[in-house]
Amino acid sequence: MLRVRDLVVGYGAIQAVRGIDLDIEQGEIVALIGSNGAGKTTVARAIAGLLSYSGEILFEDVRLKPNAAERNLRLGIALVPEGRGILGTMTVQENLLMGLYTRNDKAQAKLDLAVIHQRFPILAQRGHLLASLMSGGEQQLLAIGRALLSKPKLLLLDEPSLGLSPRMTDTVFAMIEDLRRDGLTVLLVEQKARQTLQIADRAYLLETGCVITTGPAKGLIDDPVVSETFLGSRTAAVHR
């Protein structure tokens, strides 16, 4: 579904992503794990079309253009950015309506909104509340609900568990599995490696802008490279 080839992204003189290949097949949950600053967010933002890059990204055999987020959304790629990207000066309902911005099928869009309200009753109850006044967990539900309203084929989630309680994290992860069951393809960017690998099909481990290991997620849970990375011994060795 998505093919990334030799992706290079730089911010000024710094190369955040240094030649990454990545594939996502229809219906998969693919995890992108790695420590802070490994380049995970940059990869997600490049795929979503928020950044300029070199290399090639193909989505359903269509070549994506760098820095063309509006086009990518219309092609079926939605990103829930790190920090959720809630529009805090708007109400919860207005945020959801923004999710419908690109939809031309008004009648179906209205039905989809009703489905989202049913799935996340809190968003219906708090419809007229300013979105900034909701809790972190509620905002994450709003961000995901809003992204779903654009009818994406590929959903990119950047650190959806960031700042959430363990219970809320479980809720969000269970929801991601539900979404896959409904036929959605997901790229999950996370620091919580163990929990992520438990729901993912395949995973890529990133370090300093490169893929250092990849494979089926279940196999990576006990992979020494992964545990080293997340226990910090590898980086500690480098610094020593």
Next chain:
Amino acid sequence: MPGAGPGVPKTRSNATPTSPISFWDAFVLIQQLVNGLTLGAVYTLIALSFSLVMGVLGVLNLAIAELFMLGGYFGFAILLARLPLPVALVAGMAGAALVAAIVERIGYQPFRGAPVVTPMLSTLGFSIILQNVATNVWGSDPLQLSDEVLSGRFNIGPASISAIQLVVLSVTVLLVASLAFLVQQTSIGRALRAVAENRDVARLLGVPAGRITLIAFMLSGSLAGAAGVLIGVHYAAITPYIGVEVGLKAIAVMVIGGTTRIWGSLIAGPLIGIVEVMTVAYVGSQIRDFVVYGLMILILLLRPQGLLGSGRGDQSQRV
């Protein structure tokens, strides 16, 4: 402190005796209030024009003062061709919106991502060029309307309001209400607010941020153009320098209302209009600008968020 020590006569006894206000005083006061509201209405429109672009892009479009002036000239061209006032109003708005689009494409778009002072300087350049164009096309002498567009006065108690003043006030109310509806209730309005709050998030939701920016400039231009037509017919004359005289004052109005909240202009516009007219009536026209811009500096010093802003880290809606 004088008056605090002993032996100084109490100031209370110096107060003017409470005589009933004469009929004439009341008449002048109410008449000045009406005049101040009319001027304030025009300030409100131009201030909204400034803060629409300011809210979405954080950029002060200095060319707006001249869009206001050009709007007036476009309107006059229609009126001099003996076409009715509504047509002149539409022409002023459309013409100014078109020029605003040119300003956006040449004076703003290429400098997106540059420090905010860069597009501000380029719009300053545009402002001077537009004034120069107007001087060359229409001359530097005031262009006069030969006969009144609308005559007649309506008496309201002791004061009276001219038909033109009524038009200025009602068109302003209509435009402000339309803008409020557009911004608050429509899909384009939500997109505008989304870009104003977070351009990246807006783009992720499929909003074409570049086109929305252009729309913001054109909406802003049309408000300035409408204000130009209104002030032109109010004075029955227009000069190429009215943008500097009247248009720039709207920046003070915007600052006083609060740059982070565009609706602050709805209070600050009439307030400044009334203050200005009262200053001229009761003190003298020589200190008019001193009072208006002095008030702006005072607000910047004491309440930089403006009358309606709510402090630092303002989470309130910008557009």
